Amino acid sequence: MCEQCGAPAPDTKISRRVLIAGLGLGAAAAGMTTFAAPASAATLMNGSWCNPALGYFPSGGHYGASRPGGAHAGQDVTNSTGTAVYAAAAGTVVRRQWGGGLGGRTGNAIVIAHGSGVYTYYGHLSVYRVALDQRVSAGQRIADMGATGNVTGPHLHFETHTGGLGSTVNPVTYLAARGADLGGGWSRLDPGAGGVTVRVIQYLMNRRGYDLVVDGAYGSVSVAAVKKFQSASGLVADGQVGPATWPKLVYSLTAGANGDHVRALQTALNKHSAGLVVDGDFGSVTGSAVRAYQSANRLVVDGNAGAITWRALVG
Ligand SMILES: [Zn+2]
Numbered sequence: 001m002c003e004q005c006g007a008p009a010p011d012t013k014i015s016r017r018v019l020i021a022g023l024g025l026g027a028a029a030a031g032m033t034t035f036a037a038p039a040s041a042a043t044l045m046n047g048s049w050c051n052p053a054l055g056y057f058p059s060g061g062h063y064g065a066s067r068p069g070g071a072h073a074g075q076d077v078t079n080s081t082g083t084a085v086y087a088a089a090a091g092t093v094v095r096r097q098w099g100g101g102l103g104g105r106t107g108n109a110i111v112i113a114h115g116s117g118v119y120t121y122y123g124h125l126s127v128y129r130v131a132l133d134q135r136v137s138a139g140q141r142i143a144d145m146g147a148t149g150n151v152t153g154p155h156l157h158f159e160t161h162t163g164g165l166g167s168t169v170n171p172v173t174y175l176a177a178r179g180a181d182l183g184g185g186w187s188r189l190d191p192g193a194g195g196v197t198v199r200v201i202q203y204l205m206n207r208r209g210y211d212l213v214v215d216g217a218y219g220s221v222s223v224a225a226v227k228k229f230q231s232a233s234g235l236v237a238d239g240q241v242g243p244a245t246w247p248k249l250v251y252s253l254t255a256g257a258n259g260d261h262v263r264a265l266q267t268a269l270n271k272h273s274a275g276l277v278v279d280g281d282f283g284s285v286t287g288s289a290v291r292a293y294q295s296a297n298r299l300v301v302d303g304n305a306g307a308i309t310w311r312a313l314v315g
Contacts, residue, residue, distance in 0.1 A: 001058045001076050004150040005123060005157050006067030006104045045179030045240070047193035047218070050139045050271075051315040052088040052122065053156045054184050054297045055079035061155070063170040069104050074121065074159035075171045075182055081126050081154040083145040084296040086272060087112055087136040088120045088158075088175065096132045099123075099149070102166065107149020107157070110142055117164045120171075123157035124149050138195065139271040141296075158182065179242075180315065187315050188242035193218040196271040197314055201241055203264035204249045205229065214263075246314065253305040257282040265305050268313040269293060 054077075061076030095101050095111035100121050102111075107124035114120065126146025130136055147154040160171040172182050179188035189197060194217050202214040202222060210225045226245070227237040233248045241249065251261040263280045266289075270276055274289040287303045294301045297312055305313075 001061045001078070001152050001155060002067070002072065002074075002106075002124070002150065002157050003152060004067055004069065004104065004106055005073055006070035043190050043192040044177050045188045045190040045193065047179070047187075047189050047195040047197050048138060049089045049175055049178040049180040050086065050187065050197075051175070051180050051182060051184060051312075052120070052158055053077045053079065053083060053085050053145060054299075054312055054315075055083065055145075055155065057183065058155065063168075063172065067104075073104065073168045074123070074157045076155045076157055077182065078153070078155040079145055079298055081144070081146050082296075083154075083156075083298055084141050084272070084293075085122055085125065085143040085145055085156055087138055087140045087142050088160075088180065089114050089118075089138045091115065091120075091136060093130050093132055093134045093136060093142070094119075096128055096130070105149070105157075107151065108143075108146065111165065112136060112142075113165075117162060117167075119159075119161040119165045121157070121159035121161065123159075124151050124155060126154070137271075139273075141273040184312065184315060186243040186246045186311050188240055189218060191218055191220075191223040191239045196267060198222070200264045200268045200271075200314060201226070201249070203260045203267060204251070207251065207260040207264070208249070246311070247307055250307065250310040250314075251305075252307065253282055255282050255284075255287045255303065262286065265290075265310075265313075268310075272313065 056078050058076050058078045063075050065072035091112040091114040094113045099105035100109035100111045109123045112120050124146055125143040127144040130142045145156050158171050159168050160174040161168050175182050198218045199214050199216045202212045205212050212222050223239040227239050230237040235244050259280050262282045263278050266276045266278045269289050291301050291303045
C-alpha cells in the first residue's frame with residue numbers, strides 16, 4: 001500500500017457529477033433540471049477500457065483514504081514485484097518519471113493521456129516497458145509492478161483523471177462504468193462496442209456455430225447472434241457480454257486444440273503484447289504465450305486456458 005500518494009482533495013462536485021453521468025442515473029438523480037444524460041451513457045461499456053493489473057485491494061488502499069498531504073488519489077492493487085501492468089486504455093505515454101511529476105506522489109510512474117482530458121497514472125513501478133511519447137493500445141504491457149517510492153510493499157497505485165491532469169476520480173467506479181473491473185472480474189461489453197475484445201467474442205461465437213465477420217465491431221448482426229446464444233444458454237438476452245455470458249462463451253483449451261476458439265485465445269493474448277500469429281493452432285508457441293501470461297499475472301502456470309485465465313485475458 002502507499003504510505004503517501006496523497007493529493008489535494010478532488011473537486012467532489014465534479015467527481016459526483018461525472019460519477020452520476022457514468023452510472024447513467026441522469027438528471028433526476030443529479031437534481032438538475034437542465035442536465036440530460038448523454039445518449040452514449042448506455043454504451044460507455046464500449047470495449048475501450050480494461051483492467052490494468054491483477055491483484056487485490058489492500059485495506060486502506062482505496063480512493064479517498066486519508067494520507068499525509070491529502071486524500072489518497074488512487075486505488076492500490078497489491079501483487080508481487082514483477083506482476084504485469086497494462087495500459088487501461090489506448091493513449092500516449094506523457095510522463096515516465098518519479099511521481100509522474102505530480103505533487104504528493106512517489107516512485108517510478110507512468111501517465112498515459114487518453115484524450116478529452118482523461119489520464120491514467122501507474123505508480124511504484126519496478127520496470128518501465130514503454131518509452132516517453134510512445135503510443136500504446138489498451139491492454140498493452142507498459143510496466144511491471146514494484147515497490148519504488150514511499151510504500152509498505154509492492155503494489156500498483158492506479159489513478160484516473162478526468163477534466164485534465166490533476167483532477168482525479170475514483171478509478172474503481174470509473175472503470176466499472178466502462179465495463180472494466182479493477183478487482184479482476186469479467187469485463188462487460190454492450191452493443192456498439194468495438195476493438196480487440198469484440199474480435200475475441202466473434203471468434204468464440206463462430207466456434208459456437210455462428211458465422212460472424214471478425215471485424216471487431218459489435219454491431220447489429222453480432223449482437224443478434226449473441227442474443228440468440230444467450231437465449232439458447234438460458235441467459236437474459238440483453239446483448240451484453242458480461243459476467244453471466246463470458247463463462248458460457250469461452251472454451252477451456254489445452255495444447256493441441258485447433259480452430260476459432262484458439263484464434264480467440266491468440267487474439268486475447270495479443271491484446272496483452274503476446275505477438276502471436278492468429279492461426280488457430282494451440283501449439284508450442286501459443287502454449288508458451290499462455291504460460292508467460294499466467295506467470296506475469298501470478299496465475300497458476302499450467303499452460304491451459306481455463307476460466308480464470310480467460311477472465312484475466314478479457315478483463
Ligand atoms: Zn496508492
